[in-house]
Amino acid sequence: MLTVRAPATSANLGSGFDVFGVALSRPADVVRVEKADRTTISVTGAGSQYIPEDPEKNTVGAVAEALDAPAHIQIDKGIRPASGLGSSAASAAAAAVALDELYDRGHSREELVPIAAKGEAVVSGDAHDDNVAPAILGGFTIATDSGVTCVDADVPLVACLPDIVVSTRDARRVVPDGAKVSQLVETVGNAATLTTGMHRNDPDLVGAGMYDSVVTPSRAELIDGYDDVRDAAFEAGATGVTISGAGPAVIAACHEGDRRAVGSAMLDAFADAGAEARVYTTRIGDGATVYRD
Secondary structure (H helix, E strand, C coil): CEEEEEEEEEECCCCCCCCEEEEEEEEEEEEEEEECCCCEEEEEECCHHHCCCCCCCCHHHHHHHHCCCCEEEEEEECCCCCCCCCHHHHHHHHHHHHHHHHCCCCCCHHHHHHHHHHHHHHHHCCCCCCCHHHHHHECEEEEECCEEEEECCCCEEEEEEECCCCCHHHHHHCCCCCCCHHHHHHHHHHHHHHHHHHHHCCHHHHHHCCCCCCCHHHHHCCCCCHHHHHHHHHHCCCCEEEECCCCCCEEEECCHHHHHHHHHHHHHHHHHCCCCEEEEEEEECECCEEEEC
16 A cells, blocks of 8 residues: 655646646645555545545546556545645645556656646546646646646745635636737736746745736636735735635745734635635645655
8 A cells, every 4th residue: 555645736826827836835635545456436534525436536536547557545635625725636646646656657757747637637627737747746837738847946835715615617717718918928027027936935026926917807706805815915924915726725925934924814804704714824845745554
């Protein structure tokens, strides 16, 4: 039996829609695998009652099929589904790493990214690498059609998850079909600023590069209290704030000493909007980790 821990992730980071992603040091999913004649799945943990155990409807079932690696698979969810923190990606990433190791398939971590993305497509409808890449590789990742670039960044972050559900499919439906040239120029500049900040481990540059005027405003309408939460985080010292993935989680970059104040301010703002929330004081962390039982 093998056990793999795969981290929560935050995709997009504002200016990097469907491209940027970061691994978070917490929370995480834990997946245990054991060789079997056919794949079976059991799920415990956060939101497990909403996750199908039928291999044809579960992210890890698709991964097991893609790797031709049937197994008894136990998923302990530390990441709530429909959170914007890469819940389905974490399970898929952990399963891909675990099953490849269990059956000695010999894939590199980079080669496992598109395999894990096939699993996430079961839930989201599309195979995107922006969450599974950091869940497997760790750090800050840039996923394009030509592959994934990974930066070993270290930036303090705060993720605040309200008790609101926003499905990935719904969040994709509200994405605008086009953008003005001025918005494209602005987004490219912000994405470049954020990437430079990741290379320098600079929370100020990372935060400045999070701003997005194309996708985020439309998705913000799906999250009650988002504007007030964003303003409260900035007042408490955040250097940048945006929606994490499809939402409803909100992600903020900040300096080390401001994480608690930023998290508290975000919690209070969601409470004022009538939503209970949970905050994770976290940072950019490692990818999937293998433990031998």
